[in-house]
Amino acid sequence: MTSVFLVDDDPVFLMLGRKMLGKLGGFAPIDSFLDGRLALDELLRRSRSGQSLPALVLLDIRMPVLDGLGFLEGLAGLPPGHGIRVVIVSSSLDPTERAQALASPHVMAFLDKPLDRDRLASLLAPMGLCRPPGT
Amino acid sequence: MQYLELVHNLTLLVALSLVSGFLHDRWGGRRGGCALQGLLFGAVSVLGMQRAMPVTSGIFLDGRSVMLSLGALFFGPQAAGVALAMVLPVRIWMGGQGALAGCLVSILSGALGLLFRAWQDPRQHPPRGRRLLLLGLLVHGAMGAVFVCVLSMKLFQVALLPLVTLYPAATVLAGKVLSDTMQRSHSEQQLRLKNEALVRSHEEMDRLIYNTSHDLRAPLRATLGLLELQEDPETTAEERGENHRLMRASLERCDRIIRDILEFSRSSRCSSRPERVYVEALVQECLENLRPIPEASRVHFEVDVPLDLSILIDQPCLRSILQSLLTNAVQFQRADEPRPRVSIRASEVQGQMELQVEDNGEGIPAPMQEEVFRMFYRGSHRSQGSGLGLYFARQMAQRLGGQVNLESSQGVGSTFTLRLPLTPEVG
Structure with missing residues (x-):
């Protein structure tokens, strides 16, 4: 099972993401957060108490309190070798924002909203994070 | 052939104008730029004194009066002071019966230049030929008077021809070169500023x-x-x-954003239609508009605005700013606050309207x-809005020559202060 953090300020996308991961199968537990600060605080708390960290984060860019780029910067506060993989899921068309996000070593891809099931599966399957699409 | 020395002196002056223009371009806006001009005008004056036209023993004519008057006119008291501090000791050291008259002429030239500068600042109004001619005639009229009073009528008669011809002409010529250089430099600076504003506006548009x-x-x-x-x-x-x-809510959010943008686009062009607006009445109107917001029904509003406080402004624009501030204050009330309160105060402070919206949110x-x-x-x-209200409020206030500022402490509340000129600013 792959543990996942969903981080998005729009509850609709959190619900859609949860449903999609449910359909793909193999993802649990799935934790949702309404902004980068809440997600990062939870990561730091788990890291300090020795709990396991999620393998995958589906991250929005534009959020109140702490945005996606701030969250990516905050990942530096975790001990090295945590292996968290981040997929950006955003409706932004700003090339600067895209480049800034992709510059982070944790970011695997930048996907447009809403998430496409096959696209996500073909991205995650080679890393063993989910079953290949169509299986 | 005597005049050749004087012509040589005045040629130095035109060369000086070119070098001065170059310095103005490079160091004009910087600290010490005027002192540097003073050094240049002083140095060239001293140089001119070495190749002057002799009138009689100890008395000579040179381009000092033109240089000092133009230096003072174009570059102000600092430049005039530096140039005089160089010229006067040299003239005293050179001595002769004309030393006193020479020093007086130097001081008078600088003073008249400063007087003309006070009359019309050359940075705003580069002097035209006629004004320069007037300066040339006055300075050399004064020089003639010094000749008569301190020296003799005979010496005055010798100097008369260059005083009424060459000197005023040289003042106009060198002055025009300087004036044109300053004007070009000023235009280039304006162009640069406009260009920067355009780049900023493009970036803003991209964003x-x-x-x-x-x-x-x-x-x-x-x-x-x-x-x-x-x-x-x-x-x-x-x-x-x-x-x-959820689909309905999403689409309504789209609609809200579009309406906010249109509202701003309309308001942002409106500062050219000012009208007399009574602030208290407008505040009451904005409070009425808050009714559809569910949170507003819990809030106690306190309005402390003098009934006769009025402002000459575009009304829809001010209404839009006020509405944003009030909506914001209402939306960010604490759910656990037993007495949610929003106070609106306004008064006239130093020719401006100061309006405060304070909440305990x-x-x-x-x-x-x-x-x-x-x-x-x-x-x-909890922000259900488009995220544009306060952005537009500040943008509009700035366009109207004012400002919106915020003081806030978490858990206690916020105070937004809007300051606007009571009458629209010209330009």
């Missing part, structure tokens, strides 16, 4: 487009995702009902206080 497209796309893409879910045969009837509600932590004015910024998940 607006990316931000708008993102914020419009987000609810549209959410609707698309929900539609896909509606088409999924596994979706239950209950889920379909909920999805339908959530408050905004210090690092976020400037952020709230950013385009599409939403400080918390």
Whole structure:
């Protein structure tokens, strides 16, 4: 099972993401957060108490309190070798924002909203994070 | 042939004008730029005194009067002071019966130049030929008077021809060169400023487009995702009902953003139609408009605005700013606050209207206080608006020659202060 953090300020996308991961199968537990600060605080708390960290984060860019780029910067506060993989899921068309996000070593891809099931599966399957699409 | 020395002296003057223009271009706006000009004018005056036209023993004519008057006119008291501090000791050291007259002429030239500068600043109004001719005639009229009073009528008669011909002509010629250089430099600076403003406006436009497209796309893409879910045969009837509600909310959000942008686009062009607006009446109107917001019914409003306080302004624009500030104050009340309160105070402070909207709501932590004015910024998940209200409020206030500022402490409340000129600023 792959543990996942969903981080998005729009509850609709959190619900859609949860449903999609449910359909793909193999993802649990799935934790949702309404902004980068809440997600990062939870990561730091788990890291300090020795709990396991999620393998995958589906991250929005534009959020109140702490945005996606701030969250990516905050990942530096975790001990090295945590292996968290981040997929950006955003409706932004700003090339600067895209480049800034992709510059982070944790970011695997930048996907447009809403998430496409096959696209996500073909991205995650080679890393063993989910079953290949169509299986 | 005597005149050849004088012509040589005045040629030095034109060369000086060119070098001075060069210095003005390079160091004009910097500290010490005027002192540097003073050094140049002083040095060339001293140089000219070495190749002057002799009138009689100890008395000579040179271009000093022109240089000192123009130096003072174009570069002000600092330049005049530096140049005089160089010229006077040299003239005293050279001695002769004309030393006193020479010093007096130097001081008078600088003083008349400064007088002309006080009359019309050459940085704003580069002097034209006629004004320069007037300066030339006055300075050399004064020089003639010094000849008569301190020296003799005979010496005055010798100097008369160059005083009424060569000297005023040289003042006009060198003055025009300097004036043109300053004008060109001024135009180039204006062009540079306009260019920078244009680049800033382009960047702002880019940001607006990316931000708008993102914020419009987000609810549209959410609707698309929900539609896909509606088409999924596994979706239950209950889920379909909920999805339908979410789709409606997303589309309404799109609509709100579009309306806010249109409102701003309309308001941002409106500062040219000022009218007399009574602030208290406008505040009451904005409070009425808050009725549809559910949170507003819990809030106690206190209005302390003099009934006769009025401002000459574009009314829709001011209404839009006020409405944003009030909506913001109402939306960010704490749910656990037993007596949510919003106070609106306004008064006239030093020719400006100062209006404060104070709430006892959530408050905004210090690092976020400037952020709230950013385009599409939403400080918390409770922000249901487009994230444009406070951004537009500040933009509009700035266009009207005013400002919106925020003081806030988290958990205590926020005070937004709007300052606007009571009458529109010209230009």
